[in-house]
């Protein structure tokens with residue numbers, strides 16, 4: 058007979074402003090939050106209830122805002138090794154410049170890039186990360202397990218979008234032929250990764266999605282079979298879509314229709330799909346996303362860096378489309394941080410037709426938390442602070458020089474300079490303290506990243 062399990066240990070956080078990002082947008086000017094084990098047990102205004110048993114730790118969070126942990130919905134970790142290159146290019150020219158280097162990645166490079174990408178985000182308040190990894194050069198082994206291992210070691214909740222490409226240059230695609238997989242090989246490896254690593258449970262730390270790369274790097278068959286595979290396995294699907302005018306032109310020339318119609322014709326729209334970018338969408342495209350429940354990963358900095366355009370986020374939200382935020386790969390967003398995307402999403406969208414009515418500070422925070430959780434299919438478990446949900450949360454320090462004169466804590470977080478993270482918890486476990494990882498040696502990761510970036514540049518330079 059199993060021994061009776063011990064009661065969960067408690068962490069009590071008090072004297073903080075709290076933005077729960079629940080459906081009603083409940084906030085407390087001064088409140089408390091109690092974590093029991095891996096879950097949020099209770100929260101509310103004023104001090105915590107007296108007489109709580111099994112309290113391991115009490116945190117006086119005076120001067121802080123507590124929010125749900127940030128959820129990143131689009132990234133390419135391996136790009137950490139190719140930051141700051143092709144800095145004045147549009148998407149297609151940038152891809153053409155970088156693909157030959159990317160095609161030389163190996164497992165130690167990918168592992169180091171994953172650690173660096175994860176650490177950079179986590180110490181800025183990300184508690185759930187994702188990696189859309191679509192380059193699997195022949196003979197490089199099981200890159201998916203290397204990436205998942207890095208997330209597990211750092212203690213970050215994680216979705217691996219197992220990406221793939223099978224349309225090389227000889228088939229009219231953008232990637233070089235030696236960087237792509239066969240259609241059958243990509244599908245088989247994706248299924249193997251799902252079976253090996255995907256956890257469908259409420260508290261899952263690791264999930265896997267089926268993620269063919271983009272219309273200009275994959276065959277129609279891979280898109281169609283990828284959607285069928287995802288549905289057969291009961292996991293989510295992800296890809297890039299409607300990122301640039303060049304992609305739109307490519308789809309019209311090759312398929313006789315725009316990207317959204319093309320995705321729908323292959324089964325790649327649905328409430329189990331989320332798509333990165335979605336910049337060039339007309340009203341019919343937005344209606345198709347709303348009708349099918351397809352989600353969007355909005356990546357404002359990357360879209361600006363590659364001169365892609367401004368996604369119609371206010372229109373997507375008004376139509377009921379789930380929208381989260383994404384860093385995107387750090388070759389097109391060198392900062393590698395998500396908390397800065399709250400501000401950038403607000404600012405960039407105000408440059409669009411809706412101007413000052415485009416997004417509020419609270420909507421920006423919602424995109425980065427609850428919106429991201431919806432997009433990843435995890436809104437039952439994460440993305441807001443509510444009793445019973447997983448304890449993924451961040452204590453932002455707002456009483457220092459950068460923020461202390463802003464009375465509204467949510468405005469301070471979104472509009473002010475990047476706020477220091479005093480503590481960040483994932484699954485009830487603290488992984489960040491005072492902007493430093495507790496679960497990894499950042500200096501070691503920084504050294505390894507420099508070494509691996511130089512090794513990649515050297516190998517690629519020999520071609």
Ligand SMILES: [Zn+2]
Nearest residue numbers: 297333385386
């Ligand atoms: Zn991307």
